[in-house]
Amino acid sequence: xxxxxxxxxxxxxxxxxxxxxxxxxxxxxxxxxxxxxxxxxxxxxxxxxxxxxxxxxxxxxxxxxxxxxxxxxxxxxxxxxxxxxxxxxxxxxxxxxxxxxxxxxxxxxxxxxxxxxxxxxxxxxxxxxxxxxxxxxxxxxxxxxxxxxxxxxxxxxxxxxxxxxxxxxxxxxxxxxxxxxxxxxxxxxxxxxxxxxxxxxxxxxxxxxxxxxxxxxxxxxxxxxxxxxxxxxxxxxxxxxxxxxxxxxxxxxxxxxxxxxxxxxxxxxxxxxxxxxxxxxxxxxxxxxxxxxxxxxxxxxxxxxxxxxxxxxxxxxxxxxxxxxxxxxxxxxxxxxxxxxxxxxxxxxxxxxxxxxxxxxxxxxxxxxxx
Amino acid sequence: xxxxxxxxxxxxxxxxxxxxxxxxxxxxxxxxxxxxxxxxxxxxxxxxxxxxxxxxxxxxxxxxxxxxxxxxxxxxxxxxxxxxxxxxxxxxxxxxxxxxxxxxxxxxxxxxxxxxxxxxxxxxxxxxxxxxxxxxxxxxxxxxxxxxxxxxxxxxxxxxxxxxxxxxxxxxxxxxxxxxxxxxxxxxxxxxxxxxxxxxxxxxxxxxxxxxxxxxxxxxxxxxxxxxxxxxxxxxxxxxxxxxxxxxxxxxxxxxxxxxxxxxxxxxxxxxxxxxxxxxxxxxxxxxxxxxxxxxxxxxxxxxxxxxxxxxxxxxxxxxxxxxxxxxxxxxxxxxxxxxxxxxxxxxxxxxxxxxxxxxxxxxxxxxxxx
Numbered sequence: 001x002x003x004x005x006x007x008x009x010x011x012x013x014x015x016x017x018x019x020x021x022x023x024x025x026x027x028x029x030x031x032x033x034x035x036x037x038x039x040x041x042x043x044x045x046x047x048x049x050x051x052x053x054x055x056x057x058x059x060x061x062x063x064x065x066x067x068x069x070x071x072x073x074x075x076x077x078x079x080x081x082x083x084x085x086x087x088x089x090x091x092x093x094x095x096x097x098x099x100x101x102x103x104x105x106x107x108x109x110x111x112x113x114x115x116x117x118x119x120x121x122x123x124x125x126x127x128x129x130x131x132x133x134x135x136x137x138x139x140x141x142x143x144x145x146x147x148x149x150x151x152x153x154x155x156x157x158x159x160x161x162x163x164x165x166x167x168x169x170x171x172x173x174x175x176x177x178x179x180x181x182x183x184x185x186x187x188x189x190x191x192x193x194x195x196x197x198x199x200x201x202x203x204x205x206x207x208x209x210x211x212x213x214x215x216x217x218x219x220x221x222x223x224x225x226x227x228x229x230x231x232x233x234x235x236x237x238x239x240x241x242x243x244x245x246x247x248x249x250x251x252x253x254x255x256x257x258x259x260x261x262x263x264x265x266x267x268x269x270x271x272x273x274x275x276x277x278x279x280x281x282x283x284x285x286x287x288x289x290x291x292x293x294x295x296x297x298x299x300x301x302x303x304x305x306x307x308x309x310x311x312x313x314x315x316x317x318x319x320x321x322x323x324x325x326x327x328x329x330x331x332x333x334x335x336x337x338x339x340x341x342x343x344x345x346x347x348x349x350x351x352x353x354x355x356x357x358x359x360x361x362x363x364x365x366x367x368x369x370x371x
Numbered sequence: 372x373x374x375x376x377x378x379x380x381x382x383x384x385x386x387x388x389x390x391x392x393x394x395x396x397x398x399x400x401x402x403x404x405x406x407x408x409x410x411x412x413x414x415x416x417x418x419x420x421x422x423x424x425x426x427x428x429x430x431x432x433x434x435x436x437x438x439x440x441x442x443x444x445x446x447x448x449x450x451x452x453x454x455x456x457x458x459x460x461x462x463x464x465x466x467x468x469x470x471x472x473x474x475x476x477x478x479x480x481x482x483x484x485x486x487x488x489x490x491x492x493x494x495x496x497x498x499x500x501x502x503x504x505x506x507x508x509x510x511x512x513x514x515x516x517x518x519x520x521x522x523x524x525x526x527x528x529x530x531x532x533x534x535x536x537x538x539x540x541x542x543x544x545x546x547x548x549x550x551x552x553x554x555x556x557x558x559x560x561x562x563x564x565x566x567x568x569x570x571x572x573x574x575x576x577x578x579x580x581x582x583x584x585x586x587x588x589x590x591x592x593x594x595x596x597x598x599x600x601x602x603x604x605x606x607x608x609x610x611x612x613x614x615x616x617x618x619x620x621x622x623x624x625x626x627x628x629x630x631x632x633x634x635x636x637x638x639x640x641x642x643x644x645x646x647x648x649x650x651x652x653x654x655x656x657x658x659x660x661x662x663x664x665x666x667x668x669x670x671x672x673x674x675x676x677x678x679x680x681x682x683x684x685x686x687x688x689x690x691x692x693x694x695x696x697x698x699x700x701x702x703x704x705x706x707x708x709x710x711x712x713x714x715x716x717x718x719x720x721x722x723x724x725x726x727x728x729x730x731x732x733x734x735x736x737x738x739x740x741x742x
Contacts, residue, residue: 021497025505026528029490032513033523039516042484042621043435043549047522057524059487061549064414064433070441070489070545072527075534113413116430118441119400120491120543126392134396142403145410151418152404153428156443156543157397161582163446163539170534172491172527174441174545178414178432211532250413 023369050187053277055106055264056177058185065179067112072120072172073099076210081167082217083224083235084133091239092133095171096140101242102207103173104148105264105318108249109275111186112177114148119155120172124164137169140241148246150175180253188276190260195347196327197273197282201340202317204291206242208267209312213238216300228292237293243339245318251333258323259330265313271368273319273354279365281350285357288315288342305359310367321347394740421558424648426477426635427548429556436550438483443491443543444470447581452538453588454595454606455504462610463504466542467511472613473578474544475519476635476689479620480646482557483548485519490526491543495535508540511612519617521546551624559647561631566718567698568644568653572711573688575662577613579638580683584609587671599663608664614710616689622704629694630701636684642739644690644725650736652721656728659686659713676730681738692718 030052037049045061056069076098080091104114119141123129145152155173164170179185205213217234220226224235245264252259263275273282290298294315298308308314320330320341327343334341345357352365401423408420416432427440447469451462475485490512494500516523526544535541550556576584588605591597595606616635623630634646644653661669665686669679679685691701691712698714705712716728723736 021500022528022530025500028506029492029509029512029526029528032509033490033525036513036516036521036523039520039522041486041520041522042551045486045549047487047524052525057487057489059524059547061486062433062435064435066437066547068487068489068524068545068547070491070526072491072493072529074529075531078534115412115416115432116418116428116439118428118439118545119404120441120443121400122443122541122543129392129396135399138400138403141400142407145407149410149412150407151410151412152407153418153430153439154404154423155400155441157393157400158443158445159393160446160541163449163536163541165534165536168534170493170531170541172493172543174439174489176430176437176439176547178416180413 048185048187050189051110051185054187055109056112058110058187065185067107067110067177067179069103069107070172070174071103071106073102073207074210076207077169077171079210079214079235079238083239086224090132090136092136093140094239094241096137097144097241098207099171099173100141100144100148101244103175104150104244104246107175107177108246109186109262109264111183111253112179113250114150114175114177114246116153117145117150117173117175118153121157122160122164122170124168125161125166126159128167128169144244147244183253186259186261188261188278191276191278191280191321191347192260193280193347193349194324195260195321196324196343197284197345197347198320198322198327198330198341199288199316199344200245200248200318200320200334201288202291202313202315203243204240204293205238206266206313206317209297212301213297216297228296230292234293234296243317248334248337248339251337252320252330255333257326257329259320260323261321263319265316265318268368269311269313270309270316270354270356271363274352274365274368279352281348282345282354283348283357284345284355286342286344287356287358290315306361309356309359309361310363419556419558421560422481422556425558426480427483429481429558436556438478438481438548438550440474440478441543441545442474442477444473444578445581447578448540448542450581450585450606450609453585454610457595461503461507463507464511465610465612467508468515468612469578470542470544471512471515471519472615474546475521475615475617478546478548479617480557480633480635482554482624483550484621485521485546485548485617487524488516488521488544488546489524492528493531493535493541495539496532496537497530499538499540515615518615554624557630557632559632559649562647562649562651562692562718563631564651564718564720565695566631566692567695567714568655568716568718569691569693569698569701569712570659570687570715571616571619571689571691571705572659573662573684573686574614575611575664576609577637577684577688580668583672584668587668599667601663605667614688619705619708619710622708623691623701626704628697628700630691631694632692634690636687636689639739640682640684641680641687641725641727642734645723645736645739650723652719653716653725654719654728655716655726657713657715658727658729661686677732680727680730680732681734
């Protein structure tokens with residue numbers, strides 16, 4: 001079994017993403033953030049230290065357990081802009097949907113169901129608001145809130161001349177959620193050897209890998225209008241809206257399933273399977289089908305399996321970890337929500353690592369230093 | 372009494388800020404957001420429609436009233452970058468402080484005290500992390516959280532190559548807060564004729580007007596190193612950290628003062644005095660001292676009094692609205708927190724407008740169409 005990449009691939013670095021530097025900066029910020037933990041909060045509220053490094057934060061106040069998250073889309077909006085320039089097609093509704101999905105899929109990882117989502121649309125010029133893209137973005141955002149069962153509260157939409165490129169938009173969002181009564185926040189403590197791992201299908205790229213996708217497209221004669229084998233254009237395939245996993249997590253919680261953890265598979269790809277800060281091994285015995293568009297990117301960026309699965313979701317957008325015997329029911333609930341899912345592996349005692357058995361790839365704990 | 376500007380000044384538009392277009396886009400987004408209000412939320416949570424258009428949103432859940440906000444710094448970080456390039460001085464701690472202040476000063480407007488603040492640092496290249504600026508930014512952010520009595524929860528720090536300019540950082544933040552027991556959220560309903568208006572001093576520019584400041588600096592021979600009459604450099608004066616008003620609002624609430632409303636004076640300047648969506652007249656009989664740096668900007672940008680007070684805070688960073696007779700106590704509490712404040716005016720029955728009597732300037736309700 002070969003080790004995964006100890007550093008990011010050169011191809012990925014060239015795309016402008018240097019995770020080593022960024023992870024070091026994240027650790028500095030995390031240490032400063034941690035130093036505020038001793039602050040005495042109003043109303044006896046307690047910030048859950050267990051939630052540091054998790055995809056969302058947990059606050060206990062007045063008998064409630066709240067989830068809180070701020071997430072961003074990254075550079076995927078640049079793909080929509082490039083497609084619009086090349087073909088006139090407006091894919092900004094997908095971009096709006098993607099941003100909310102990035103936010104709420106992170107929030108449900110800690111077992112909190114979203115209540116309110118706020119928007120951040122930072123454009124580089126007021127000219128960005130010409131044409132249909134803003135209305136599309138807003139409509140996609142709204143639909144994603146509806147699908148997540150959350151109210152769109154408000155937000156900010158500054159124009160940042162000279163800071164954001166004139167024809168681009170920087171998208172992020174924030175959400176508050178609540179852990180249902182009778183359930184515990186999911187911060188990793190409940191994970192145990194023997195737990196079953198369910199991988200839930202992604203719809204394609206989701207929010208991560210957009211820089212790589214743009215780099216690949218630049219080397220094709222037809223660029224984003226390149227036709228994939230299925231006949232779909234590369235651009236349209238890349239802009240398939242992300243899946244939202246909120247309804248599935250809600251169903252799993254309401255069904256009383258013994259859900260021990262959840263992980264949103266985003267940047268760092270399937271290394272995120274070991275997101276929990278636990279010394280445990282995650283043995284993946286079966287992998288989901290790879291969406292055509294991701295297979296295409298991997299081939300054209302010449303990524304090894306370790307690089308591909310260590311950076312992209314490769315068809316696995318979300319992971320559920322359940323007590324032994326519960327995976328089948330979770331897979332059925334996913335199907336009822338229109339999501340393909342599979343019992344893909346098991347949690348074992350052992351060092352912190354992900355073993356992708358079908359590929360002979362191993363990701364060690366040091367390859368996911370998020371915290 | 373002359374009317375304020377019906378549109379933004381040409382000088383301000385040239386600085387890249389076209390509020391008319393942006394306000395129209397905001398209204399479109401607000402309508403879409405409003406359409407999600409009927410969604411049934413988990414745990415019987417209720418989103419407060421009264422809080423739409425307010426600086427923060429309010430959610431009632433499990434007997435608690437939560438505040439929720441997402442805010443951004445705007446282009447002020449570009450000033451810090453320009454100063455660093457010109458003189459090597461690192462003012463990024465002020466920038467971090469400013470961003471948190473922008474967030475929590477909005478949050479306390481609805482009467483909620485912050486619990487947790489999350490960070491959004493979007494850079495244009497990993498190279499941004501070279502040098503001291505990231506550590507300074509983090510330290511300023513941390514200090515502002517401490518001053519606000521809030522835990523720094525987490526956040527996101529993406530590198531957005533090609534979207535954000537390579538040497539810039541796009542800063543925003545989000546916060547959850549709680550309305551203290553026995554108090555009501557401040558969404559404007561409690562405002563009444565006869566209420567006293569207290570204006571609390573700003574420290575200078577705060578988060579709004581940075582584009583204008585950069586435009587003014589470009590026309591000076593020494594640019595940001597230009598010396599003001601006091602001897603301070605223009606750059607250092609512009610980068611004076613914002614005041615945080617959290618401790619003051621907490622004191623006012625804990626003191627049991629009849630606080631009816633609060634407004635964070637940001638973009639749109641003193642037009643924000645009529646932030647509440649109420650048909651009321653705000654008569655300002657006295658104005659605070661204008662910080663040297665704002666006076667300098669107004670002079671060099673050749674802004675009329677209406678333009679100046681309609682775009683910049685002009686020394687008034689925050690407004691408190693209290694039942695008759697309570698202003699004196701609020702001013703004393705401000706002084707105890709190191710903030711200069713004054714009983715500046717009164718709320719009256721009448722059309723929605725702000726009257727700046729010392730200047731003979733009137734801002735009508737149509738000049739603040741935020742919602």
